[in-house]
Amino acid sequence: xxxxxxxxxxxxxxxxxxxxxxxxxxxxxxxxxxxxxxxxxxxxxxxxxxxxxxxxxxxxxxxxxxxxxxxxxxxxxxxxxxxxxxxxxxxxxx
Numbered sequence: 035x036x037x038x039x040x041x042x043x044x045x046x047x048x049x050x051x052x053x054x055x056x057x058x059x060x061x062x063x064x065x066x067x068x069x070x071x072x073x074x075x076x077x078x079x080x081x082x083x084x085x086x087x088x089x090x091x092x093x094x095x096x097x098x099x100x101x102x103x104x105x106x107x108x109x110x111x112x113x114x115x116x117x118x119x120x121x122x123x124x125x126x127x128x
Contacts, residue, residue, distance in 0.1 A: 055110060056076070056078065056108055056109075056110065057074055057108065057109055057111070058077050058081075058105050059107055059109075059121070060075065060087075060091055060102060061102075061104055062095050062103055064101070070103075071124050072120055072121055073125065073128060074121040074124070074125050075094070077090050077108065083108055085105075088102060088104070091105065098128075
């Protein structure tokens with residue numbers, strides 16, 4: 035009987051879904067002089083929608099003087115490669 039709780043715990047951990055990777059593509063700007071960039075960033079699983087991703091990205095970008103304009107979309111790892119070339123140096127930078 036003492037093994038039953040351990041077995042239940044192991045089964046529960048094995049049945050829980052693995053953490054899914056979540057990414058967002060966004061547009062940001064700097065003023066004086068005006069500079070724009072498109073980027074891709076990893077966001078937490080809890081921020082895997084455009085509104086929550088924007089809230090998470092805004093302070094990251096602001097730390098380097100960028101202002102988030104908008105989050106275009108959120109997606110899983112399957113969308114990374116198709117966005118790599120467009121994001122250039124801002125691919126997973128923030």
